[in-house]
Amino acid sequence: MSLKCRGIWFPRYVDHVSVWEIPAHVPIMDQILSRLDMDERFRCMRVPAARPVPGLEEDVRRGLLVRPRSLPPKYFYDERGSALFDRICDTPEYYPTRTEDALLAACAGQVIARARPDHIIELGSGASRKTGHLLTALDRAGLDGCQYWPFDVCEPMLRQAAARLMAAHAGLRVNALVGDYLGGLSGMPRPGGRRLFVFLGSTVGNFEPAEAVGFLRELAALMDSGDSLLLGADRVKSPAVLEAAYNDAEGVTAAFNLNLLEVLNRELDSDFMPDAFMHRALYNAVDQRIEMYLISRVRQMVHLSRLGEHLELDAGESILTEISRKFTPETLEAMLGEAGLESVARFEPENGYFSLVHARLSRRSRVRPL
Numbered sequence: 001m002s003l004k005c006r007g008i009w010f011p012r013y014v015d016h017v018s019v020w021e022i023p024a025h026v027p028i029m030d031q032i033l034s035r036l037d038m039d040e041r042f043r044c045m046r047v048p049a050a051r052p053v054p055g056l057e058e059d060v061r062r063g064l065l066v067r068p069r070s071l072p073p074k075y076f077y078d079e080r081g082s083a084l085f086d087r088i089c090d091t092p093e094y095y096p097t098r099t100e101d102a103l104l105a106a107c108a109g110q111v112i113a114r115a116r117p118d119h120i121i122e123l124g125s126g127a128s129r130k131t132g133h134l135l136t137a138l139d140r141a142g143l144d145g146c147q148y149w150p151f152d153v154c155e156p157m158l159r160q161a162a163a164r165l166m167a168a169h170a171g172l173r174v175n176a177l178v179g180d181y182l183g184g185l186s187g188m189p190r191p192g193g194r195r196l197f198v199f200l201g202s203t204v205g206n207f208e209p210a211e212a213v214g215f216l217r218e219l220a221a222l223m224d225s226g227d228s229l230l231l232g233a234d235r236v237k238s239p240a241v242l243e244a245a246y247n248d249a250e251g252v253t254a255a256f257n258l259n260l261l262e263v264l265n266r267e268l269d270s271d272f273m274p275d276a277f278m279h280r281a282l283y284n285a286v287d288q289r290i291e292m293y294l295i296s297r298v299r300q301m302v303h304l305s306r307l308g309e310h311l312e313l314d315a316g317e318s319i320l321t322e323i324s325r326k327f328t329p330e331t332l333e334a335m336l337g338e339a340g341l342e343s344v345a346r347f348e349p350e351n352g353y354f355s356l357v358h359a360r361l362s363r364r365s366r367v368r369p370l
Contacts, residue, residue, distance in 0.1 A: 036163050044155065044176040050184025056267055057307060065309060070320035073206060076256060078263050084256040091248040095241075096202055099354045100232050104130050104200075107347040108137035111196070111358055114345065115228045117146055118193030123181050123219075124203055125150035128161040131198070134230075135169050144171050147191070151177040185218050195227040202234040202354075205289070205325035209335070212325075216339035220361060229341065229359045235352055236326045239283040246281035246290050246324075254279035257292060257321055269305040276300055280318070288331070292322040332357060 036042050054062070056075060063070040077085070089097040112134060120138075122131055128150055138146050148165065152158050158176040166172050177188065197219060204212050219229065246253055257279040261272035281292045296313040303310045327335070329346065332355060336343060342362040348355045 036159055039166065041166055041171070041173045042162055042176070043174075044158065044178065045189070047151065047177050047179030047189075048187040049180060050186045053180050053183040060264070060268065060304065060307065061309075064319065065311060068320065069318065071260065073322040075263050076260055076321075078259070078266075081256060081259045081263070084252060084259060087252045088248065088256060091250060091252055093244040093248045094253075095245060095353055096234050099349060100200060100202070100356070101130050101133075103347055103349055103354060103356050104133045104232075107356060108133040109140065110345065110347075111230055111356075112137040112141050112143065114358060115196040115230075116141075116143065116194060117196035117228075119147050119149060119191050119195045120198060121149040121151065121188075121195055122198040122200070123151050124199065124201070125152045125158070125161065126201075127157060128165060130200055132165065132168065134196075134198070135165060135172065139169060147173040147175060149175045149177055149189070149191070151179065151181060151188070153178070153180045181215075185222055188222065190222065195223070197223070197227065197229045199229065200232040202232050202324070204231060204335075205234055205327070206323060207325075208323070209325075212335060213338045216335065216341060220340045223361050225361060227360070228344070229357075231336075231357045231359060233327045233332055233355045233357065234324065235348070235354055236288055236328050237353060239285065241353075242283045242290055242326065243281060246292060247279075253281065257281075257294060260294070260321055264304075268307060271303050271305075273300075287325070288327070289323050289325040291320060292324075293318040293320055295319075327355065329355070337362065 059072055059075075063072070088094050117138075120131070120134060122128065125131065128148075131148070131150075135148065138144075150158055150161060155176070155178045158178060162174040162176055166174055175189070175191075179187070199219075204216070207215060216229075223229070258274045258277060261274045261277065264270050265272050276297050277294045278297055279292075280295050281290055283289075284291050296315060296317045296319075299315045300313050301310055302313065332346075333343060336357070336359050340362050341359045343357045343359045345358040346355055347358075
C-alpha cells in the first residue's frame with residue numbers, strides 16, 4: 001500500500017464540478033484540490049499506528065529470501081500497477097468489482113434504512129468509487145448530517161475522493177483518515193452517534209483465516225450496540241469462473257503480476273528480468289482460495305543491490321504474490337462469529353457470485369472494547 005503514493009494514479013471520476021465554478025483554462029482537479037483545505041466540510045488527519053507495519057525491505061527479507069517464497073500484495077500498486085488493476089476491473093472475466101458495485105447500488109437503501117448512521121467509516125477506501133451508492137441513499141433518506149470518514153494509506157487519493165464526493169453531495173462532511181489499518185485501529189477517532197463501518201472489495205479475502213478473524217475482532221472492539229459493519233466477500237463458485245477471473249485472455253492480470261518485479265527493481269535496485277517469469281493463478285479447492293504466483297522460467301540468480309543480497313531461483317520455482325479467499329454463507333458466518341459479530345442481512349445476486357453482509361455485534365460477543 002505504501003507505494004501507491006509514489007506516482008499516485010488518480011481515477012477518472014470528477015462529478016458535478018460545475019458547482020465549484022472552475023475556470024475553463026485551469027485543470028479541473030487542481031482547482032478542486034486547491035480549494036479543499038478552505039472548505040469547512042473537509043478535515044484530514046493522521047491515524048497513528050498501534051504496532052509496526054513492515055516495509056518492503058523487511059517483507060523481502062522475511063518472505064522472498066526464504067522458501068516457500070512470497071510477497072504481500074500491497075506492493076502491486078505503483079502508478080502502472082494501479083492503472084493495470086483499473087483495466088483488470090474492465091475485463092470480461094473479472095466479475096468481483098462490477099458485481100459488488102451493482103449489488104451495493106441495489107441494496108444501499110436497505111442498508112442505510114437499517115443502520116441510520118451518523119457516520120460512515122470506510123476502511124481501505126481508496127478512490128471511494130462504490131461509496132457513492134451509500135451517500136446517495138443517505139440523501140434520499142434525508143440523513144443530511146451523516147459524515148464520511150475514509151481511511152486509506154494515501155493522502156492524495158483521499159483528497160481527490162473527498163473533492164469529488166463533496167461536489168456531488170451538497171452538505172457532506174468528509175474527515176479523511178491517513179494511515180495503514182494493518183497497523184491497528186486503536187488510534188482511530190471515535191465520533192459519537194451511530195456508525196456504519198464499511199470494508200468492501202472482498203479485501204477480507206486477502207487475509208489468512210486467523211488474520212481475518214483478528215482484524216474483524218479488532219474492528220468489533222471499536223463498535224457499540226448501535227453500530228454495524230458492511231462487509232464485501234467473494235463467494236466460492238466454479239473453479240473455471242474463478243481461475244478465468246485471474247487469468248484474463250487479454251493478459252492484463254499477468255502484466256499486473258509481473259509489474260511487481262519492476263517495483264522491486266526500482267525500489268531495491270535489483271535486476272529481475274520479467275521475461276524470465278510467468279504468471280500463474282489457480283484455485284486451491286482445499287483452502288477455498290485463489291493463489292497467484294510468479295513462476296521462474298529458468299534457473300537464475302537475482303541481485304538485490306540495496307539489500308546486499310542475492311536470490312537463487314530454480315526453474316519452475318514459485319513466488320506467492322496474492323491469496324484471495326472465497327467464502328460460502330457458512331464460512332462467512334463462522335468468520336463473523338469468531339470475531340464477535342453476527343449478520344443481520346445478507347445481499348447477493350441471483351448467481352450467488354458475491355455477498356454483501358450487514359453485521360452487528362453479536363449478542364453473545366465477548367470482544368473487549370479498545
